[in-house]
Amino acid sequence: MPDNRADLLAALRQIVPDGVGAGWADPLADHPRHAGEDLPRAVPARLREFVASRHAARAAMRMAGLAEGPVPHGADRAPIWPDGMIGSITHSVTDCLAVAAPLGRLRGIGIDLEPATPLERALWDSILLAEEQLALNRASPDQRGLLAKTIFCAKEAAYKAQYRLSQTLFGFDAMVITLQQDSFTATFRNPIPPFRSGTQIAGRIAQKHGHIIALAHL
Known part of the structure; x- marks a missing residue:
């Protein structure tokens, strides 16, 4: 991870509540796709961004001590998090960020x-x-x-x-x-x-x- 992006992730980690994991990914890089994380008819750039955001989500899960799992796309376009956890994903042209936490520690989270x-x-x-x-x-x-x-x-x-x-x-x-x-x-x-x-x-x-x-x- 480039130093400046590490600083961006560090800034997020400084504002998350205790017990919440945070992750980063490069939306311009190629990341492995996981089963269940499909985005039909997406153009390549959008698909790359989508996969990168899930890569960031799994990094957040690991930081929170949660078992990694797929985060598919709901009909309302909101991420569907694995049972027992909540989270949120966001991105810009250059960065994807995600947070994840055990369900029960918080009722809702958004970034x-x-x-x-x-x-x-x-x-x-x-x-x-x-x-x-x-x-x-x-x-x-x-x-x-x-x-x-x-x-x-x-x-x-x-x-x-x-x-x-x-x-x-x-x-x-x-x-x-x-x-x-x-x-x-x-x-x-x-x-x-x-x-x-x-x-x-x-x-x-x-x-x-x-x-x-x-x-x-x-």
Whole structure:
């Protein structure tokens, strides 16, 4: 693993809760495919990325002391983790990251990886709530675009963390993100069973080698 990518994985490992494993893989490399991890009709680049993400998932399983197993693709496109564990997968053009944990240690976990570049201003109104944009106004103008991207990353991670329990698709307006220096909370604005309005999901943020990493857990 290149040194800079080792640092990216180390940054993820610093923000995962105790007992959670983390793994990395190169989405541009060829990794062995495992039985049950099929992606019909995928173009070669997408298949390579898919296989790499599962390679990262198994690295996370090993770190957590879990038995390695296949992570197939569900009809909803979410990973299907082996019995007895939960996890999450994310990727950029250059990196795949995954986390895995025994079921029972956590109820849900989600990660997201985004380039540490400003979120286009034209996208703010479709992704950020009014109160989130108001919070951005308290930052200096040159920081607002990157903070907006951080909010987007946090929303993606929180959505993944809750999805195992709600099995519900919803938009960016369902949760409001409150950023702290290296952490965040995602608060449900309306009830989405089994979550009540006002339920909060805790999360942490890291930034390394041109990426933002957000991790949320329940």
